[in-house]
Amino acid sequence: MCISKKQSNQSAGQKTKKMLKKLFVRVLTGSAQGILIGVLPAAILKYVLAPLIHQGYQWAMHLNAILVLFNVFIPILIGMAVAGQFKMKALDTGAVMLATGAASGSIQWVKTQPGFTDPITNVDNPVASTFYVANGSGDVINAIIVATLAVVAIKLLEKYVNGFGSISVILTPLIVGGLNWTNRLLLVTFRWNGDDRIRRIN
Template sequence: MKDLTVKDFMNKILNGAAMGIVVGLIPNAILGEVFKALSGYGEIFQMLSQIVSAFSFTVPVLVGMFVAIQFKKTGVEMASIIGAAFVGSGAAQFVDGAWLLKGTGDLINIMLTVSFAVLIIELYNNRVKNLAIVIIPLLGVFAGFLGLLTLPFVGQLTALLGAMIENFTTLQPFMMMVLMGIAFALIIVTPLSTVAIAYAISLAGLGSGAANVGITATLFTLAYGSSKVNSKGTTFALFFAGPKMLMPNYLGNPIMTLPIVINATVTSIVAFIFKIQGTTASAGFGLTGLAGPINAYSFMSGSSIVNIGILIVQYLVVPLGIAIITHTIFTKMGLYKDEMYKFAAEGK
């Protein structure tokens, strides 16, 4: 730990967070809509739908576990980091005398909290080995307390960004859709929650459609780059876990902003032409669970075949085509290399 640079420390936190998100969200992303559609055919499907939904609530726990693994912590230390992550996530809230579980919590604050926990445990350095089983969990509680202290301020950061993005809705539709698409395309590869921002500003209609196609643009940009250096399984997982899976890659290589912005701009212009829309509930998901295209279809009128064709062009042909073009040009120009998209946990 002493030999770790700040960059190395942050990379371990980001890689742990990325793995926690992938494992926590993939079951619901793949099977959630399937079991929901089948729920009318028997209680077993209702139960399975609830199970995969509940599985996503484990994201704070899984982030804590994978971060602890990154830092090669012992079992007791890992358990304490996990406990701190869960407390600091804000997912569990005490309301009217009862505990309520609310979503997966705040990812930024989860990462802050596990950082506190790792640093505190490292500072303690197992000084009293015989009391480690007692002292280390207490250190985890203290880290969780620090996380709860920072939680309101992190929430204000999300609200502030949401307020800034809300200003885009006052612009004329074309500019609004382009800027909204770019904003959500970039936010999806940061610890910020696109879903939380969408709800904070009640994003709907064309704005929701722009947000979803922007996220889709990022997804295909990362997926095509990933296909060059990662296994098919890793690239396939991107379509369910979402772009946050390669969040460490993006934050460590800001040049990725260039192809993402270009792709988001083009896909948003196409979305303006096709008048792609969505709801507040669907905004921020992109292709995950097919939330974006399914909701966009519900706003479309006319021939079903034509509408499905439009959605295929919007959510597949355009973002994939631009991803191929930008990646090919920029790698040949030497702006970046394929290795930039290498998933940290590939092969592990």
């Protein structure tokens, strides 16, 4: 039986559509799971802990602080759940988690002024320094976009370079995690262009 070129192209197009549909469904399912894991405990216990915190119970304050950390870890949980949807091995799962965690901005690198008091040691720092600060759940949409890019990157690496073989533990996290910087560059460019358009209109 002879198959025409047109029929072959249609078959390839349908296959691509199915692959993209499967990709997005799995990414969205994993993202929803990651968000629920991080949000639900805090959402349920918030109203239970509020009066106890108001009464000064230390254990309630400590538990509330842990629940706040759950929110900070939401992007990492998204990466874990998305990787789980694709049944990835530990190394690839870790790479996706690193990429989504770094891309979300839930933990930010902050510069302080001279004389800043370290909240942990209560020691004044006489010079300007930098440290990490938790910033809620960060940009969850950004984390979902990077999770999608990370999955595609890992699948391509497996197909064309055999996942880097014996040095994959070094290169995979670096390359997949590097998607964070690509995504940030695109967002910065988009925002800059948007600001520039606003300035021209005004």
